[in-house]
Each structure stands twice: as structure tokens, then as C-alpha cells.
Amino acid sequence: MPPTRFVRLSAMTMPTHLQDRVDQLRSGKFLGVQFDNFERTGREQLIFLLMCGLTPNSTLVDIGCGVLRAGYWLIHFLDTERYCGIEPSKERLSIGLTTVLEPETIQLKRPRFDHNPHFDTSVFNERFDYFLAYSIWTHAAKRHISMMLDNFLRDAKPDAVFLTTILPAGWRRPDYREDVWMGTSHESDTPGCIYQDLAWIKRECRRRDLSVYRIGKDRTMGQTWLRIARRDSSPRIADIRFQPRWKRVLERLRGI
Numbered sequence: 001m002p003p004t005r006f007v008r009l010s011a012m013t014m015p016t017h018l019q020d021r022v023d024q025l026r027s028g029k030f031l032g033v034q035f036d037n038f039e040r041t042g043r044e045q046l047i048f049l050l051m052c053g054l055t056p057n058s059t060l061v062d063i064g065c066g067v068l069r070a071g072y073w074l075i076h077f078l079d080t081e082r083y084c085g086i087e088p089s090k091e092r093l094s095i096g097l098t099t100v101l102e103p104e105t106i107q108l109k110r111p112r113f114d115h116n117p118h119f120d121t122s123v124f125n126e127r128f129d130y131f132l133a134y135s136i137w138t139h140a141a142k143r144h145i146s147m148m149l150d151n152f153l154r155d156a157k158p159d160a161v162f163l164t165t166i167l168p169a170g171w172r173r174p175d176y177r178e179d180v181w182m183g184t185s186h187e188s189d190t191p192g193c194i195y196q197d198l199a200w201i202k203r204e205c206r207r208r209d210l211s212v213y214r215i216g217k218d219r220t221m222g223q224t225w226l227r228i229a230r231r232d233s234s235p236r237i238a239d240i241r242f243q244p245r246w247k248r249v250l251e252r253l254r255g256i
């Protein structure tokens with residue numbers, strides 16, 4: 001089917017609102033993300049990136065982009081050919097490209113994708129300003145995390161930022177020590193989520209001369225966001241930090 005005809009037909013039959021389009025998928029199989037709050041959870045990822053200096057001309061790789069929950073917002077926001085996504089599940093990405101993203105946006109923004117399962121960001125021949133791995137370290141083995149950090153050093157610009165999320169391990173939530181991905185993927189239909197020891201992540205970052213900061217928890221999924229960057233780098237655009245709650249309360253009491 002010629003591309004222009006595809007655009008017209010799909011645009012006519014697609015519900016206008018993102019959440020309504022995603023709600024149509026509820027009767028199908030699990031796609032690795034919750035249908036409730038889909039629109040909000042993706043938008044929240046964009047907000048965290050904006051607070052860490054994302055601009056339209058930034059280049060970004062979304063590792064494990066799934067059905068484009070964040071990709072939807074990022075592809076809209078970023079300039080043409082600035083968004084790259086890695087997703088080993090062809091089925092999930094194809095649903096993202098047919099149901100989540102509008103065909104005219106695909107044509108205009110020309111996002112690039114790859115299906116490799118090795119977190120290999122070099123396939124795009126690009127030096128990135130941002131690495132994003134949302135709800136990936138909540139399923140990944142430690143060797144996967146090490147691979148992503150090594151690839152960040154290899155394929156990111158000197159002042160680049162790696163934003164990722166974890167569920168921190170604690171005394172009731174044991175650190176994940178298995179060597180395999182836990183959760184649904186291109187290879188598995190078994191859901192699952194794991195916890196990571198933040199001290200181990202800090203050591204891995206220090207070994208690579210990377211800094212790591214906890215920058216907050218998101219409201220939709222309760223995941224803890226980490227901001228990783230080279231130690232000697234200074235961000236071109238200063239981060240906009242969330243004020244801690246105690247500071248906001250104090251300022252209100254002082255009438256500021």
C-alpha cells in the first residue's frame with residue numbers, strides 16, 4: 001500500500017486522544033506496560049528529561065522503548081531524526097507504530113529503531129545527548145546494567161546524561177543476583193519485577209568515573225530516577241531540580 005494512502009486511512013480511523021487509542025488494546029495481550037495512566041506515565045518521563053535539560057535538538061536513545069509510551073512524547077518533542085529506540089520485541093514496537101504514534105508524526109519526525117537484544121546503542125551511528133532506560137533496570141540482570149553503562153561511555157557525548165529508574169533493594173526487597181532478564185520480553189511471557197542495590201550501582205558508576213544521583217520518584221509508577229553522567233561533565237543546560245518536600249513546606253511557613 002503506498003505510504004500516503006496509509007496515512008490518510010489511519011489518521012481517519014484513529015481516536016484523537018492517546019489514552020483512548022491505548023484503551024482499545026486492553027482486550028489483547030500484556031504489552032509490558034500498564035494500560036491505566038499510560039498517557040500520564042509517558043508524559044512524566046518527558047518531564048523528568050526536560051528537567052535534566054532536554055531540548056528539541058537533543059539526540060536521545062530510548063532503551064527498551066516498548067510500545068512507545070515515552071516515545072510518543074519524545075518523538076513529538078524532538079526534532080526530526082533525533083529519537084532512536086531499541087526494542088527487541090517486534091510485536092510491541094509494531095503496536096507502538098500503528099496504534100500509539102500517529103502516521104503523520106512518523107513521516108515528519110523519522111524516528112529510528114533497532115531490535116537488538118544486547119543494549120547495543122552503536123547501531124545508530126550516533127553520539128547521544130541522552131540515554132533513557134525507564135523500567136529496564138527493574139528487570140535487567142547486573143551484567144545488562146554493566147553493558148548499558150559501558151555503551152553510555154562509548155556512544156554518548158562528553159556532557160551526556162543517562163536517566164534510568166530502579167526499585168531500590170532493602171531488607172524486605174532482596175537485591176537481584178540472577179543472570180537473566182526478569183519479566184516479559186521478546187523471549188518471555190512471565191511478568192516480574194526486581195530490586196537493585198543502589199550501593200552496587202554507585203560502585204559500578206564510580207569504576208567508570210561516572211556520577212550518580214537520585215533525582216526523585218515518579219508519581220505514576222513509584223520508580224526511583226537516577227541521573228548518571230561523566231564526573232568531569234558540566235551540563236550545557238542546568239538541571240531544574242524538584243524542591244524536596246520539607247523545603248517547600250518550610251518556604252510556605254516562612255511565607256516565601
Ligand SMILES: C[S@@+](CC[C@H](N)C(=O)[O-])C[C@H]1O[C@@H](n2cnc3c(N)ncnc32)[C@H](O)[C@@H]1O
Nearest residue numbers: 032033064065066069088089117134135185186
Ligand atoms: C517494563 S517495559 C518498559 C518499556 C518502556 N521503557 C516504557 O516505559 O514504556 C520493558 C521493555 O524492555 C524490553 N526488553 C526486554 N529485553 C530487552 C533487551 N535485551 N534490550 C532492550 N529492551 C528489552 C521489553 O520488551 C519491554 O518492552
